Amino acid sequence: MINFKAISIKINYLAKNIKNNQFKTVQVMITGKSYIGGAWKIGKGKEFSAQNPVTGENVNVFKEVDQQQIEEAVSGANSAFEILKTKDMESRAQLLDSIAEELEALGPQLIEICDKETGLGEARITGERGRTCGQLRAFATLIRKGDWQQARIDTAIPDREPLPKADIRRILRPLGTIAVFSASNFPLAFSTLGGDTASAIAAGNSVVVKAHPSHPGTSELCTQALEKAIAKNNFPPEMFAMLQGASPEVSQVLVQHPQIHAVGFTGSTAVGRILYNLGASRPNPIPVFAEMGSTNPLVVLPNAIAQRGNDIAQGLAGSITLGTGQFCTKPGLILLLKDEHSPNFVKDLTKAIDSINIGHFLNKRIKTSFKDSIEKTKAVEGITMKDGKDESGKIFEIDAGQFLQSPRLEEEIFGPAAIIISCEDIDQLIEVIAGFGGHLTGTIHSDEDIELAKVISAMERKVGRIILNGFPTGVEVCPSMHHGGPYPSSTFEATTSVGTAAIERFCTVKCYQNIPQEHLPLALRNKNPNNILRMVNGTFTTDDI
Amino acid sequence: MINFKAISIKINYLAKNIKNNQFKTVQVMITGKSYIGGAWKIGKGKEFSAQNPVTGENVNVFKEVDQQQIEEAVSGANSAFEILKTKDMESRAQLLDSIAEELEALGPQLIEICDKETGLGEARITGERGRTCGQLRAFATLIRKGDWQQARIDTAIPDREPLPKADIRRILRPLGTIAVFSASNFPLAFSTLGGDTASAIAAGNSVVVKAHPSHPGTSELCTQALEKAIAKNNFPPEMFAMLQGASPEVSQVLVQHPQIHAVGFTGSTAVGRILYNLGASRPNPIPVFAEMGSTNPLVVLPNAIAQRGNDIAQGLAGSITLGTGQFCTKPGLILLLKDEHSPNFVKDLTKAIDSINIGHFLNKRIKTSFKDSIEKTKAVEGITMKDGKDESGKIFEIDAGQFLQSPRLEEEIFGPAAIIISCEDIDQLIEVIAGFGGHLTGTIHSDEDIELAKVISAMERKVGRIILNGFPTGVEVCPSMHHGGPYPSSTFEATTSVGTAAIERFCTVKCYQNIPQEHLPLALRNKNPNNILRMVNGTFTTDDI
Structure with a gap:
């Protein structure tokens, strides 16, 4: 299995050492x-x-x-x-x-x-x-x-x-x-x-x-x-x-x-x-x-900020800008509780974002659309855009009360940008989550924060995958992965x-009643030479019949 | 598990012995x-x-x-x-x-x-x-x-x-x-x-x-x-x-x-x-x-007709009229190959249907709608309705060529009626099946008929459940039952x-990444006290982790 997060981080490293379009030219025949x-x-x-x-x-x-x-x-x-x-x-x-x-x-x-x-x-x-x-x-x-x-x-x-x-x-x-x-x-x-x-x-x-x-x-x-x-x-x-x-x-x-x-x-x-x-x-x-589309909310709870705010900010900046922010699981909404440590976290995140070269957009349309989204977001009442370099990702900040009145802010900005939502208290943070539509992922950073259970419970109804103390970019290809979520992140949330x-998405079900062995699909015949796991008379077994 | 076919047949038996509305009156309070x-x-x-x-x-x-x-x-x-x-x-x-x-x-x-x-x-x-x-x-x-x-x-x-x-x-x-x-x-x-x-x-x-x-x-x-x-x-x-x-x-x-x-x-x-x-x-x-709706095609192949035509006719008549034909799996389209035995089969079926009292429709709307459907079907070019008693089920017959030009005949008639489609040869029979929309069930009667494999293969794409030498009414409630089929028999054919x-229809999927034991659903925790079958690192097991 390939871990994409691993690949991407390796790429970030390599990207500093190579420049695009410097490969030796190979003869490629494209016919159109x-x-x-x-x-x-x-x-x-x-x-x-x-x-x-x-x-x-x-x-x-x-x-x-x-x-x-x-x-x-x-x-x-x-x-x-x-x-x-x-x-x-x-x-x-x-x-x-x-x-x-x-x-x-x-x-x-x-x-x-x-x-x-x-x-x-x-x-x-x-x-x-x-x-x-x-x-x-x-x-x-x-x-x-x-x-x-x-x-x-x-x-x-x-x-x-x-x-x-x-x-x-x-x-x-x-x-x-x-x-x-x-x-x-x-x-x-x-x-x-x-x-x-x-x-x-x-x-x-x-x-x-x-x-x-x-x-x-x-x-x-x-x-x-x-x-x-x-x-x-x-x-x-x-x-x-x-x-x-x-x-x-x-x-x-x-x-x-x-x-x-x-x-x-x-x-x-x-x-x-x-x-x-x-x-x-x-x-x-x-x-x-x-x-x-998915905006992948990410909550950083107070103890986590207090104890490792700068580490989280560095990792989060990497996740927001990975692949020029053009990933389905890019975290785009950052929820914080206002406290003595949160302003520093915002500063750390802004600084970390500023230090990363965002690379190239996949095409002109996406680049234009990203610029438009940034302009529209800047124009929302009560929002502030953190100053930074032109060629860097963008961080916005807004009070939760104001965010709740601007439902459009929940929509995905495809590219390296994220909005910090500053909440007065845990009830307001839960209110913001409860108001969400569907997302592919929801992430929580917590260091034994007492609010964790509440946040998991609220998040569970809104996302397909919940991540603790990690980042949503990096979708492991494995049997237990679920890359889907409530609408609008996907159309059938039970599928990945x-x-x-x-x-399973591309299968239907067929049922055979009294059909002779030779006309049955192989896996349904009495002999089970490949030891396929089957439910026989209500019990799972790999035995022949 | 309860077998509905069993119940229904028991009912048919009892129905001869009791008359409706003869129970002792019990005081029932219905408030509305x-x-x-x-x-x-x-x-x-x-x-x-x-x-x-x-x-x-x-x-x-x-x-x-x-x-x-x-x-x-x-x-x-x-x-x-x-x-x-x-x-x-x-x-x-x-x-x-x-x-x-x-x-x-x-x-x-x-x-x-x-x-x-x-x-x-x-x-x-x-x-x-x-x-x-x-x-x-x-x-x-x-x-x-x-x-x-x-x-x-x-x-x-x-x-x-x-x-x-x-x-x-x-x-x-x-x-x-x-x-x-x-x-x-x-x-x-x-x-x-x-x-x-x-x-x-x-x-x-x-x-x-x-x-x-x-x-x-x-x-x-x-x-x-x-x-x-x-x-x-x-x-x-x-x-x-x-x-x-x-x-x-x-x-x-x-x-x-x-x-x-x-x-x-x-x-x-x-x-x-x-x-x-x-x-x-x-x-x-x-x-x-x-x-x-589903019209549940049923094919009777030549050997089966020759060897046990009358038995099949009796069983089929019971299945068509069971519960006044008001079952989702009532066989409504009977496909035959024209040969020396097929006219007798049609006579046997008509006679058997005629001998069964169809009972009551569930409500006035269904009764009226059934009568309308019968009138509309009678009016189709090339179709004949077999004579019978007013209070009996209805059997129609049409040549396959004519059927192929009357797509409306495939629609369900909710009530005790069926249409016999007489085919010139196996190719035409397969052509008729290939032209079908979706149905819940498809039934084939065969006594080592050489056409069986072909018919199963054609039927498989059109129905959810294929039955050999039986009748579709009688939906066993068991783990391997599938009561669904391609549209228009159901909207999501992979579900039952x-x-x-x-x-499974009423479930979604959730995925948990790095979530501590106490916040996981019980079945996902390391300890597996109920020995639930789980896929762990790609292998099915009931072990703890």
């Missing part, structure tokens, strides 16, 4: 095409380019797909699903391992083109490639093990009175064709071959990716890797499609296609909600699993887009 | 009130009555709640949720057991009032009460065992390089306040204290029930039972509310209330979709788990409304 029905095709829609966020230059030219090409991609993927159903779990696991290998085999050309498109730098991109391959392999391991299928068997009781009891068996099964929308801020780990694609393929689905227009060349290279893995493993090439496009219409047509069975999305609340609405308003509604439980 | 904020209150809206479907007489008078009373009910339930969070699993299990006891303690008065409102007869209602109590106790057993919480623990690795790994733990948690909409066709098992309420309470939620206007007195009595159980177990009375009402506005206001966190519904596709849309279009969308897995 989409991958449709198992073949590379030039889009029939309008032209667009990605921009190098460091130099502002255009990077290659791409052509958007048209409606007919989307239709072709989805219907190809849907037909391929019938073939996928015939593949056993080991073949599927080998495919995932193979995708990871081919992704690694792309070598420096992937790093180069991805850096040109995102400005994230070699170290970060290399680390993210490691995470992406780690995710693919983690899902391979998961499906080899088989427990994830939640197999349940209730055996027949032929002589039960007054009527025999039938043999009933239930298991998770793939849904069909999944549409995946790539995120701008993780061009590998939440993109073409990222977590959504990996989990959807692991579950046995076919996938249609809408590539992010911020890194279309990266998406093309990743798709080339996947194409090779599919060929090597004799899977149907139509099972995966990658569509280039920059217009909202492409997304709309894709989500509304009758043969799309679920959607995975990572991005803004505004766009996520549009896609969710499209999914819900179809003649046959489908779930749009959108992981959206990080960690092995993510596979 | 709703249960709001832990107190009985007369609705401030308009008056309505339930009707005795046998005699047509009005049964008691009820008053609909108004918007302010809905607000009171939901906010009371939502406040009570904070108290519910402090209750341990054993207390919750005792509450469920206690509700079952109090339901039984209502004795003959519940049977009498329920029969007056539904005309279902003593035997069926007694059986259904048994199933309802069985469900409540099954959820008590489930939560005592604790495995259902899907606890996952990844322990810390403090010396991991380059950064320590945090302690991360994940578990299912209650959602908040659940709105439950009662079904007309199961006045106990899918109503006030039915499966949705039982699973929502088992998961730790508070519940607001919208009583079905077809059996409001039954709902009042059930709520009285629950009130006693809550008092005996020292739970907050506001945790449950029962709202009387016959207008769509009551449902609308309830689903749109910001403090409702999920909805359980059983009923028609039309109403289910309206509620789903209301849930999806809220400022903060919520899932509406609607179990809706029958069986213990139903509890």
Whole structure:
């Protein structure tokens, strides 16, 4: 498993030693095409380019797909699903391992083109490639093990009175064709071959990716890797499609296609909600699993400030500015109780933020949007912006009473900024939390503070993951991770887009009554050669029947 | 566990021996009130009555709640949720057991009032009460065992390089306040204290029930039972509310209330979709788990017809007419291959249907709607209605080619009717199945017919439960049951409304990072005194940590 926090901190270190765009140039062939029905095709829609966020230059030219090409991609993927159903779990696991290998085999050309498109730098991109391959392999391991299928068997009781009891068996099964929308801020780990694609393929689905227009060349290279893995493993090439496009219409047509069975999305609340609405308003509604905006409240309780205020300030500054603040779990609301130590903490945090170079925004749109958000926030009544360098992150401060009257302040500012909310007492702090919408994470710093239980209880209803004495950036990819939260941080709070439980989003349930062994999915047959954990007549066991 | 098929067949037997409305009269006090904020209150809206479907007489008078009373009910339930969070699993299990006891303690008065409102007869209602109590106790057993919480623990690795790994733990948690909409066709098992309420309470939620206007007195009595159980177990009375009402506005206001966190519904596709849309279009969308219409295709393959056609016809006639055909799993589409034996099968089925007295419809609306559906179906081009007695079920026959041009025929006819679709060959039969929307069940009768694998494969994509050589009515309440299916049979096909897995609908997921033992949910603490199955560092175990 790859720890992203670790990678990011390593990157911060390396970033001081290397300058962007100094790699040796490798010959990279970017065609600008989409991958449709198992073949590379030039889009029939309008032209667009990605921009190098460091130099502002255009990077290659791409052509958007048209409606007919989307239709072709989805219907190809849907037909391929019938073939996928015939593949056993080991073949599927080998495919995932193979995708990871081919992704690694792309070598420096992937790093180069991805850096040109995102400005994230070699170290970060290399680390993210490691995470992406780690995710693919983690899902391979998961499906080899088989427990994830939640197999349940209730055996027949032929002589039960007054009527025999039938043999009933239930298991998770793939849904069909999944549409995946790539995120701008993780061009590998939440993109073409990222977590959504990996989990959807692991579950046995076919996938249609809408590539992010911020890194279309990266998406093309990743798709080339996947194409090779599919060929090597004799899977149907139509099972995966990658569509280039920059217009909202492409997304709309894709989500509304009758043969799309679920959607995975990572991005803004505004766009996520549009896609969710499209999914819900179809003649046959489908779930749009959108992981959206989150401002990740962080509480620092009095003892924690008194005892290690400066350490917390340093760590928090790092978390706010990590990856130019462009992380879903960036802490954006800092709640304090006003006391003798809190002014020093604010000073320490402001100073720490000021000492960090924030790096590059992923694209012009995000940079502009960040500037706009800062201007709007400055204009809120009662708020003060701490002075600092132009090229630094931004810290605001506002009294809790005033914050409660400015609900817009809870919205995510995507970038390196945070708002300190100064509370008169613990009741007001709890009132602020109780007024929150949903967030992915909630963090509390406490050194045996008596208020801890109260704050945990209030926070629990508002967030998906509660962290004590740590920082929310650093989303461990592991079985117990939950990367989801109450709306608007995600559309289905019981589902996660990080960690092995993510596979459940792209599964349905099927139940078999009196079906003969040879027609049952392998994990439901009497013999259990792989020792899958199954619930048999109400009790968990790995035994044969 | 109670087998409903068993009960129903017992009822059919008893129904020949008893006549409705011949019980000794018991003094039943029905007040017409709703249960709001832990107190009985007369609705401030308009008056309505339930009707005795046998005699047509009005049964008691009820008053609909108004918007302010809905607000009171939901906010009371939502406040009570904070108290519910402090209750341990054993207390919750005792509450469920206690509700079952109090339901039984209502004795003959519940049977009498329920029969007056539904005309279902003593035997069926007694059986259904048994199933309802069985469900409540099954959820008590489930939560005592604790495995259902899907606890996952990844322990810390403090010396991991380059950064320590945090302690991360994940578990299912209650959602908040659940709105439950009662079904007309199961006045106990899918109503006030039915499966949705039982699973929502088992998961730790508070519940607001919208009583079905077809059996409001039954709902009042059930709520009285629950009130006693809550008092005996020292739970907050506001945790449950029962709202009387016959207008769509009551449902609308309830689903749109910001403090409702999920909805359980059983009923028609039309109403289910309206509620789903209301849930999806809220400022903060919520899932509406609607179990809706289904026509439950049933295929009889040639060998099966040749070898036991008459037996299948007899069983099928029973399944079509069971409970006057008012079951979600009634088989409504019968697919045959035209051959030398198929005409005899059609005759046998028609004759068998004709010999069964269909009993009473649940209410006037359903009766009228059934008659309308029959008239509309008769008018479809190419369809023939088999002659039969006025008081019998209805059998139609149509060629597959014609069926494919009449998509409306796939819609559920709620009542004792079925359409035979005669197919030229197996390819056409598969084509018909491939054209289906979603259904709860799909049944195949086969005696080593070579077409079986093909039919199973086609059916699997269209239904939630596949049955071989049986009948879909008879939904076993057990861990492996799945009562859900692709849209329009339900809104979230991966969820079930029958069986213990139903509890998952009303749960969310919470994740705890570095949280001290005393602040963790019990099932996530190191000590595991109840031997709950947990995934610890990727491996399932019941051990302590």
